Amino acid sequence: MVVTMDQDYNVISDGAVVIRNDQIVDVGESDQLSSAYQAKKVIDGNGKLVMPGLVNVHTHSPMTIYRGYADDLPLLEWLYEHIFPVEAKFATPDNVRTGTHLAVAEMLLSGTTCFNDTYYFVDQMAEVVDSCGIRAVLSESVVDFPAPNSPNPDVGLSHTLDLIRKWKNHPLIRISASAHTPFTASADSIVRARQMAVDHGLIFNIHLSETRWEVEESIKKHGVSPVKFLDNLGVLDSRTIAAHCVHLDDEDIDIFTKKDVAVGHNPQCNMKLANGVAPIQKFLDRGLRVGIGTDGVASNNDLDMFDEMRSSALAQKLSAGDPSVLKAQSVVEMGTIMGARAIGMGDIIGSIEPGKKADVILLDLGRPHAIPHFNVYSLIAYSLRGSDVETVIVNGQMLVDQRKLLTVDLETVYQKVKRLSKKLKAFAGMPKVMGRSFLA
Numbered sequence: 001m002v003v004t005m006d007q008d009y010n011v012i013s014d015g016a017v018v019i020r021n022d023q024i025v026d027v028g029e030s031d032q033l034s035s036a037y038q039a040k041k042v043i044d045g046n047g048k049l050v051m052p053g054l055v056n057v058h059t060h061s062p063m064t065i066y067r068g069y070a071d072d073l074p075l076l077e078w079l080y081e082h083i084f085p086v087e088a089k090f091a092t093p094d095n096v097r098t099g100t101h102l103a104v105a106e107m108l109l110s111g112t113t114c115f116n117d118t119y120y121f122v123d124q125m126a127e128v129v130d131s132c133g134i135r136a137v138l139s140e141s142v143v144d145f146p147a148p149n150s151p152n153p154d155v156g157l158s159h160t161l162d163l164i165r166k167w168k169n170h171p172l173i174r175i176s177a178s179a180h181t182p183f184t185a186s187a188d189s190i191v192r193a194r195q196m197a198v199d200h201g202l203i204f205n206i207h208l209s210e211t212r213w214e215v216e217e218s219i220k221k222h223g224v225s226p227v228k229f230l231d232n233l234g235v236l237d238s239r240t241i242a243a244h245c246v247h248l249d250d251e252d253i254d255i256f257t258k259k260d261v262a263v264g265h266n267p268q269c270n271m272k273l274a275n276g277v278a279p280i281q282k283f284l285d286r287g288l289r290v291g292i293g294t295d296g297v298a299s300n301n302d303l304d305m306f307d308e309m310r311s312s313a314l315a316q317k318l319s320a321g322d323p324s325v326l327k328a329q330s331v332v333e334m335g336t337i338m339g340a341r342a343i344g345m346g347d348i349i350g351s352i353e354p355g356k357k358a359d360v361i362l363l364d365l366g367r368p369h370a371i372p373h374f375n376v377y378s379l380i381a382y383s384l385r386g387s388d389v390e391t392v393i394v395n396g397q398m399l400v401d402q403r404k405l406l407t408v409d410l411e412t413v414y415q416k417v418k419r420l421s422k423k424l425k426a427f428a429g430m431p432k433v434m435g436r437s438f439l440a
């Protein structure tokens with residue numbers, strides 16, 4: 001069964017997809033296509049569901065090494081007293097490489113074929129992405145305190161420029177520009193990062209209105225909400241993808257609509273840190289592009305986008321007290337084509353259509369939790385799991401075959417993570433001196 005996610009939502013019950021090099025060249029009935037094409041390789045899709053690879057629009061992949069490192073804490077305590085201190089010591093080129101490798105393995109095995117990421121040591125991340133063959137949009141997270149690889153935002157921004165030059169024209173990697181948040185990056189840094197995005201035709205990432213605290217601080221400091229603060233800086237437009245957007249009022253949503261800002265929705269992270277439920281149905285009703293992201297593993301604690309799609313729908317229904325909001329089809333759209341549009345890639349990925357890049361996944365429909373099914377979008381949103389993914393193709397290359405990773409040496413990655421986690425455990429037990437004063 002081929003779920004195309006094209007604009008007519010075509011689903012072909014006995015379908016086939018024809019791939020030549022890195023592109024999808026035809027989609028249709030299996031009978032017709034098998035007589036029209038002579039294929040070098042045929043993947044048997046009997047009893048399988050074929051759909052576009054999932055697009056994770058907001059994550060920090062190297063943070064897989066901090067899976068379960070600091071749980072059950074509010075955001076500010078979690079961030080300033082645990083994550084920033086551990087990153088100050090452990091975000092090294094080698095560890096970033098290890099974390100990215102583990103993340104890419106996890107993403108591929110759960111059907112994610114493209115991810116949008118902001119972190120540090122992005123060149124190392126890009127090398128891993130290149131060697132594994134997954135698709136990614138990568139950016140250096142610009143902050144105004146000393147980051148692991150840049151003492152100040154000037155250095156962070158110069159890293160972005162280097163990345164743009166080095167990875168230009170790579171078939172799988174796009175570089176973007178990022179400012180961390182309106183409270184960890186200064187107005188000047190935000191404006192400069194966004195200008196870099198404009199100058200080089202990139203998307204621009206920022207975390208925005210994630211907590212009530214952030215909104216209250218912004219009003220105290222600037223007299224306006226974080227959204228209005230950014231709008232006054234002139235940095236909001238269709239190249240912007242704002243992550244979280246939990247606490248937006250109607251005026252903020254009006255600004256987003258007028259400026260065509262995209263939203264990166266991270267439901268599990270928002271729930272885990274008890275930040276709230278973002279008004280996703282409202283965003284969709286206003287025609288905003290909303291994609292789904294896992295955020296980093298340290299606040300999730302996994303990268304399974306099927307799980308994330310399900311959480312998106314359930315959290316909206318519960319908070320609205322209305323089971324009819326955020327229907328299954330909308331959630332699948334957010335996990336695929338709308339996510340692609342949110343990161344400026346809707347023209348090349350996110351659906352199975354001739355002319356698009358061949359980012360395709362196959363899932364097994366033969367397991368108890370997939371039987372029976374009456375509506376394919378309900379099946380994807382509410383029943384299927386990342387572990388049902390059997391085959392993953394990115395840019396025409398098979399990267400997962402029968403749940404075996406073809407481009408990642410998992411054993412080596414596991415050994416490295418194991419060694420590292422011992423050091424992390426020792427560090428977690430040590431008293432921290434930085435605390436919240438880390439910012440100053």
Ligand SMILES: [Zn+2]
Binds near residue numbers: 059060207243295296
């Ligand atoms: Zn994030």
